Amino acid sequence: MIRKRSLMHRTAVVAAAGAAALVLAACGGSGDDDGSAGHGGHAAPASSSAPSSASPSASASASASASASQGQHNAADVAFAKGMIPHHRQAVEMADLAPGRARSAEVKQLAADIKKAQDPEIRTLSGWLTSWGEDVPAEGAMDHSTHGMDGMDGMDGMMTAEEMTGLENASGKAFDTAFTELMIKHHEGAVEMARTEQADGTYGPAKKMAAEIIDSQSAEIEQMNALLGKD
Structure with missing residues (x-):
């Protein structure tokens, strides 16, 4: 146990x-x-x-x-957009005259290129102004509408009403010469406006467009000077 x-x-x-x-x-x-x-x-x-x-x-x-x-944008950007819209519209109006009046195939092609480039830029510029709360220039705001705006007077190259009427009444070689001479002046004004934007503007996309305008329109000025030299 x-x-x-x-x-x-x-x-x-x-x-x-x-x-x-x-x-x-x-x-x-x-x-x-x-x-x-x-x-x-x-x-x-x-x-x-x-x-x-x-x-x-x-x-x-x-x-x-x-x-x-x-x-970010400033007054120079607004002035650039408001000045370039009627400027481009007038260039497109001039280009629209070429198909029925120009004799030179080169002038007709140049006019088509100008319209193709500047129509989209008008829409872009208008969009910027709308987004900034600014008024878009009304259709038909051409001729002297941009003169006196922020130092643009005398350097925008816009055609007068008389010059536009003369271009509308021309045809053949006379149209080719008038169109080329007036468009050179017009382009030179656009280049100056673009240079002002590059110097004074602050909005990146606008400064980029200005650079593209300087490059493309300077090249077209050379092309048009060559065309005048051929006549």
């Missing part, structure tokens, strides 16, 4: 020791797991949250800066 009790006591002690060992092992394992999970759980969000909180702010700031730069 004593032996049986002794055996049962030893068995209980062993069982208790084993249970204690299992508890310690479980606690140790749980601590390791919690440490890993805790490190990963805290470190990962920390590393990902820092960029995510800074990144939207940085990108928003960069976007706002870009928008401010893109949208």
Whole structure:
């Protein structure tokens, strides 16, 4: 009986020791797991949250800066748009006369190129003025409509009503010569207006258009001077 009790006591002690060992092992394992999970759980969000909180702010700031730069304009930009719209419209009106009056195929092609280039620019310039809360020059605002605007007087090359009437009444070689001479003067005025915009304007797209006008119309002036030299 004593032996049986002794055996049962030893068995209980062993069982208790084993249970204690299992508890310690479980606690140790749980601590390791919690440490890993805790490190990963805290470190990962920390590393990902820092960029995510800074990144939207940085990108928003960069976007706002870009928008401010893109949208900035001044009085020179407005004057450029308001002056160039009627200027381009008159060039297109002159170009529209060429198909039925010009004799030279080169003059006809030049007129077509001028209309193709300047029609879209009129729409772009009008869009800028609308977005700035400015009035778009009314159709037919040509001749002297831009004279006296922000120093443009005498340098815009716009045709007078008499010159336009003379061009409308010409045909054949007389039209070719008149069209070429008047368009050279017209282009020279546009180039000067574009140079003023480049010097005084602040709106990036307008300054870019001004550079394109200088390049394209200077090339056409050379082409027209060559045409006059052939006659």
